[in-house]
Amino acid sequence: MRWLRKISLRFRSLFRGKAVDRDLNDELRFHIERQTAENIAAGMTPTDAQRAARIEFGAAESFKEDCREARRVNHIQELLHDLRFGLRMLRKNPGFTAVAVLTLAIGIGACTAIFSAVNPILFEPLPYPHANRILKIWDIYQGKRSDVTFHTYREVAQRNRSLEYLSVLEPWRPTMTGPAEPERLEGLSVSATYFRVLGVALALGRDFNPTEDVLNSPKVAVINDGLWKRRFGGDQSIVGRQIILDGDNYTVIGVMPREFEDVLAPSVEIWSPTQYDALNIANRNTAEWGHHLKMVARLKPAFNTEQARQDLASITKNPVPDFPRVPWASLRYGFIVDALQDDVTRSVKPALLAILGAVMLVLIIASVNVTNLLLARAAQRRGEFAVRTALGAERSRLIRQLLTESLLLATLGGVLGVVVALFGVRALVALSPPGLPRVNAIGMNGWVFAFALGVVSIVGLLFGLVPALQASRNNLHSGLQENSRRTAGGQQITRRALVIVEVALALVLMVSAGLLLRSLQRLFAVAPGFDASNVLTMQVQTSGHKFDDINVARRFFTDALDAVRRVPGVDVAAFSRQLPLGGDPESYGAQFEKDKPDVGYDVFRYGITPDYFKVMHIPLRRGRLLTEQDGPGAPVAVLISESLAKRAFPGQDPIGQRLHVGRTTIPWYTIVGIVGDVRQTSLALSDSDEVYLNESQWYFADDAMWLVVRARGDAMALVPSIENAIWSVDKDQPIVRISSMEDMLSKSEAERHFALILFEAFGIVALILAAIGIYGVLSGSVTERLREIGVRMALGATPARILTLIIRQGMTLTVIGAAIGVVGAVIASQALVTLLFGVTPLDPLTYLGVIAVMAIVSAIACWVPAWRAARVDPAITLRSE
Amino acid sequence: MSKPTDLVQGTLDLLILKTMAAESMHGWAIAQRIRNVSKNILQVNQGALYPALHRLEQQGWITAEWGESENNRRAKYYSLTKDGKKYLQREEKNWDRLSKAIGVVLRTV
Numbered sequence: 001m002r003w004l005r006k007i008s009l010r011f012r013s014l015f016r017g018k019a020v021d022r023d024l025n026d027e028l029r030f031h032i033e034r035q036t037a038e039n040i041a042a043g044m045t046p047t048d049a050q051r052a053a054r055i056e057f058g059a060a061e062s063f064k065e066d067c068r069e070a071r072r073v074n075h076i077q078e079l080l081h082d083l084r085f086g087l088r089m090l091r092k093n094p095g096f097t098a099v100a101v102l103t104l105a106i107g108i109g110a111c112t113a114i115f116s117a118v119n120p121i122l123f124e125p126l127p128y129p130h131a132n133r134i135l136k137i138w139d140i141y142q143g144k145r146s147d148v149t150f151h152t153y154r155e156v157a158q159r160n161r162s163l164e165y166l167s168v169l170e171p172w173r174p175t176m177t178g179p180a181e182p183e184r185l186e187g188l189s190v191s192a193t194y195f196r197v198l199g200v201a202l203a204l205g206r207d208f209n210p211t212e213d214v215l216n217s218p219k220v221a222v223i224n225d226g227l228w229k230r231r232f233g234g235d236q237s238i239v240g241r242q243i244i245l246d247g248d249n250y251t252v253i254g255v256m257p258r259e260f261e262d263v264l265a266p267s268v269e270i271w272s273p274t275q276y277d278a279l280n281i282a283n284r285n286t287a288e289w290g291h292h293l294k295m296v297a298r299l300k301p302a303f304n305t306e307q308a309r310q311d312l313a314s315i316t317k318n319p320v321p322d323f324p325r326v327p328w329a330s331l332r333y334g335f336i337v338d339a340l341q342d343d344v345t346r347s348v349k350p351a352l353l354a355i356l357g358a359v360m361l362v363l364i365i366a367s368v369n370v371t372n373l374l375l376a377r378a379a380q381r382r383g384e385f386a387v388r389t390a391l392g393a394e395r396s397r398l399i400r401q402l403l404t405e406s407l408l409l410a411t412l413g414g415v416l417g418v419v420v421a422l423f424g425v426r427a428l429v430a431l432s433p434p435g436l437p438r439v440n441a442i443g444m445n446g447w448v449f450a451f452a453l454g455v456v457s458i459v460g461l462l463f464g465l466v467p468a469l470q471a472s473r474n475n476l477h478s479g480l481q482e483n484s485r486r487t488a489g490g491q492q493i494t495r496r497a498l499v500i501v502e503v504a505l506a507l508v509l510m511v512s513a514g515l516l517l518r519s520l521q522r523l524f525a526v527a528p529g530f531d532a533s534n535v536l537t538m539q540v541q542t543s544g545h546k547f548d549d550i551n552v553a554r555r556f557f558t559d560a561l562d563a564v565r566r567v568p569g570v571d572v573a574a575f576s577r578q579l580p581l582g583g584d585p586e587s588y589g590a591q592f593e594k595d596k597p598d599v600g601y602d603v604f605r606y607g608i609t610p611d612y613f614k615v616m617h618i619p620l621r622r623g624r625l626l627t628e629q630d631g632p633g634a635p636v637a638v639l640i641s642e643s644l645a646k647r648a649f650p651g652q653d654p655i656g657q658r659l660h661v662g663r664t665t666i667p668w669y670t671i672v673g674i675v676g677d678v679r680q681t682s683l684a685l686s687d688s689d690e691v692y693l694n695e696s697q698w699y700f701a702d703d704a705m706w707l708v709v710r711a712r713g714d715a716m717a718l719v720p721s722i723e724n725a726i727w728s729v730d731k732d733q734p735i736v737r738i739s740s741m742e743d744m745l746s747k748s749e750a751e752r753h754f755a756l757i758l759f760e761a762f763g764i765v766a767l768i769l770a771a772i773g774i775y776g777v778l779s780g781s782v783t784e785r786l787r788e789i790g791v792r793m794a795l796g797a798t799p800a801r802i803l804t805l806i807i808r809q810g811m812t813l814t815v816i817g818a819a820i821g822v823v824g825a826v827i828a829s830q831a832l833v834t835l836l837f838g839v840t841p842l843d844p845l846t847y848l849g850v851i852a853v854m855a856i857v858s859a860i861a862c863w864v865p866a867w868r869a870a871r872v873d874p875a876i877t878l879r880s881e
Numbered sequence: 882m883s884k885p886t887d888l889v890q891g892t893l894d895l896l897i898l899k900t901m902a903a904e905s906m907h908g909w910a911i912a913q914r915i916r917n918v919s920k921n922i923l924q925v926n927q928g929a930l931y932p933a934l935h936r937l938e939q940q941g942w943i944t945a946e947w948g949e950s951e952n953n954r955r956a957k958y959y960s961l962t963k964d965g966k967k968y969l970q971r972e973e974k975n976w977d978r979l980s981k982a983i984g985v986v987l988r989t990v
Binding site: 002003005006009010023024026027028030031033034035037 | 907908909927931938939940941944947950952954955956957962964
């Protein structure tokens with residue numbers, strides 16, 4: 001029962017504090033009255049009696065405090081008191097509060113937003129059970145990761161001992177027709193075990209059956225929640241329904257859960273088994289021997305990744321007669337086996353870490369600014385602290401109060417910062433480059449809030465501690481004197497050191513932004529090999545079984561091209577199987593007649609119509625361009641790119657030489673000309689082995705072709721008429737991915753551009769904050785030294801000299817900060833190396849430019865306080881002592 | 882405390898509790914009683930008395946109630962709780978043991 005009583009007492013002391021205090025006063029007053037009465041009874045006069053009683057009672061306040069202490073709720077009461085006091089102080093200084101809270105909000109908000117974007121990619125595990133047991137397996141070509149072939153997959157599936165489930169996947173873009181208008185869907189062609197590899201159960205219906213992954217078996221499909229709601233209205237009877245994809249009947253057998261995220265293909269809405277021919281392994285000229293599949297697997301419970309690697313290595317090193325291999329899928333270099341988590345994030349990890357580091361710098365700069373503000377305010381409150389210390393406050397009490405105030409400030413900044421972060425996250429997602437993984441998982445969730453809370457606490461404690469320690473250490477004597485110091489003191493040193501740190505960090509950020517800017521400039525200065533101006537592109541797809549007849553397909557594209565040519569405003573038009581910098585590169589193995597059979601090249605195959613070069617302005621170097629005469633029945637003529645010519649035929653003339661592209665069982669192709677290189681995958685990479693031949697001479701008809709149109713004026717204005725022209729030939733064929741070639745070009749550098757935008761934002765914020773910091777410190781310094789300046793002027797210093805004095809003080813800080821910053825930037829820019837192009841991390845132009853900007857901005861920041869100092873009237877300042 | 886006898890906190894608690902054992906009293910009366918019974922040797926300072934009373938209340942050995950005093954003024958009356966009584970008995974025994982031991986050491990050494 002004792003503890004119950006104790007708790008109720010504590011409660012009463014805590015919540016009914018005033019009542020408890022009143023009781024205490026009454027109790028003590030009663031005691032004094034009795035003592036007075038006794039004194040009177042002993043013979044004293046009433047006044048003396050009362051006085052004596054009171055004196056004997058001692059310092060009432062002091063032991064009221066002891067009583068309160070005995071009630072042991074002091075800490076909580078003190079905390080509440082500190083909070084109330086802190087809030088009052090913040091309200092009384094709205095300017096200071098606004099600046100501090102805003103600065104913190106920017107720092108904390110930016111940090112939180114970036115963290116919420118980076119968290120799902122770098123830190124959170126993939127949204128699958130035991131996601132660290134899912135692997136990605138790559139073949140190796142020319143030392144780099146390469147897709148696998150179907151027969152390779154089958155061999156591994158049959159012979160492995162360490163994998164529970166194995167699956168391949170590749171993009172699939174069927175056109176859904178039916179009562180509504182035709183729609184081209186983003187889909188994935190997968191093995192029957194795909195969802196088991198991921199470990200995800202369906203929300204409706206059932207998973208694939210291995211029997212459904214066999215050639216010519218009935219076609220089935222699984223759709224995702226979004227497609228189900230969008231096209232089928234969330235119809236519960238969707239399972240078993242028939243839909244028509246590319247003219248074939250598919251049965252919908254299941255629907256994925258709403259929160260399912262396919263990290264391997266985030267925008268995919270429909271999955272279906274690949275149905276490759278497993279038995280035809282001896283025939284080398286099939287799609288099953290092409291490298292166009294990605295492979296994923298889930299480990300067996302008893303195995304780890306390293307054991308799986310060894311298991312697969314033993315497979316690759318020991319071919320068996322059941323699984324004969326072709327030379328281009330010999331597996332002699334083995335496999336690369338990664339955890340899927342690492343694979344998904346591999347390309348973006350360095351850049352994201354750099355961005356995370358950069359935003360932390362912004363946070364530090366913001367905190368430093370607020371610390372300086374607090375130091376300045378603490379200097380003003382010296383009198384207050386001196387009085388409190390004289391009244392008996394312990395140093396720890398003062399520190400506690402100042403820390404409470406700074407945590408309060410940090411919390412206010414944090415709350416506003418979360419609001420900033422909400423907008424920031426939305427902006428990030430909108431700006432994010434298409435290749436950013438796990439975009440769907442970016443958002444404010446529990447972890448992000450926990451991170452924000454952690455940041456707020458650490459920041460609040462850190463920037464509170466410095467002024468708290470300084471303020472509470474103060475010298476009572478000088479503190480109680482309200483006049484300005486005669487000379488600068490130790491506190492100034494801390495503030496100056498902090499400003500130097502700020503300038504250094506701001507310089508690091510600005511150098512990073514500058515390097516990225518220059519990289520992008522250099523990138524876009526790279527000649528892509530073609531002329532993108534006034535060219536528009538769109539992808540035209542044929543779907544439906546009527547196009548299985550190669551002639552029907554070719555007829556469609558020919559008629560469509562004729563119709564497009566007749567559209568007014570169109571200069572030249574052509575079709576091409578793929579586009580430079582357009583994503584989705586298509587490559588085949590090429591074999592030259594003059595080489596040994598095992599020497600092959602990976603080339604980008606361009607199936608085109610002859611006007612392609614006229615549209616794209618790709619120059620002819622030697623020989624001739626393709627014409628309509630290079631058609632079906634005629635010997636196949638190809639053009640090769642310059643770099644391929646140099647590599648395959650050093651010192652020789654390639655014209656007239658012969659080669660195979662892809663299939664080797666058909667007659668040789670003849671090289672009739674050499675054209676200029678184009679950049680294929682990226683402006684930064686010079687992989688330009690291209691082979692061009694007329695689409696009509698290829699051995700099958702591609703189902704999707706890019707239409708490129710050069711217009712006489714603005715190309716995009718012609719889009720509706722061109723679409724109508726195509727649909728006038730066949731209105732059921734989808735047209736997608738309409739964009740100008742210039743847009744496509746700039747989108748090809750979307751990642752770098754994204755990073756640049758972020759770094760520019762950080763750099764600007766950092767620069768402004770550093771400038772404010774310099775201004776603040778100098779202002780404070782001038783205010784403190786008013787008397788000294790007055791003395792100097794009275795002794796004969798001109799305003800110009802004072803001006804120079806103050807400016808020199810400020811610029812010294814800048815110079816030291818810049819020097820440290822340069823060193824820091826040299827180190828930090830190593831983190832950006834993967835993003836840079838054409839500039840070294842030590843690019844002198846960038847550094848000089850940044851230093852110049854910093855110098856100008858800080859000179860401006862120094863000007864105002866210096867001007868104020870120069871206008872000091874010594875008569876006034878000296879008199880006001 | 883008045884010199885020369887200086888009371889340690891624990892001992893003061895013991896005196897206060899013992900004084901209150903028979904009936905509930907207010908702080909003034911407790912101080913008076915101790916002074917009278919010890920013939921003015923032990924004079925409890927108010928600065929020590931009231932913090933001690935509040936501490937004992939916090940610890941649950943005594944409980945307080947507001948009532949009317951002899952001269953019809955409002956006063957706070959303290960009384961022992963059951964736990965307090967047990968605590969008092971324990972502490973009295975400890976004190977006996979301690980003082981006997983001190984006595985032995987002082988006489989023989």
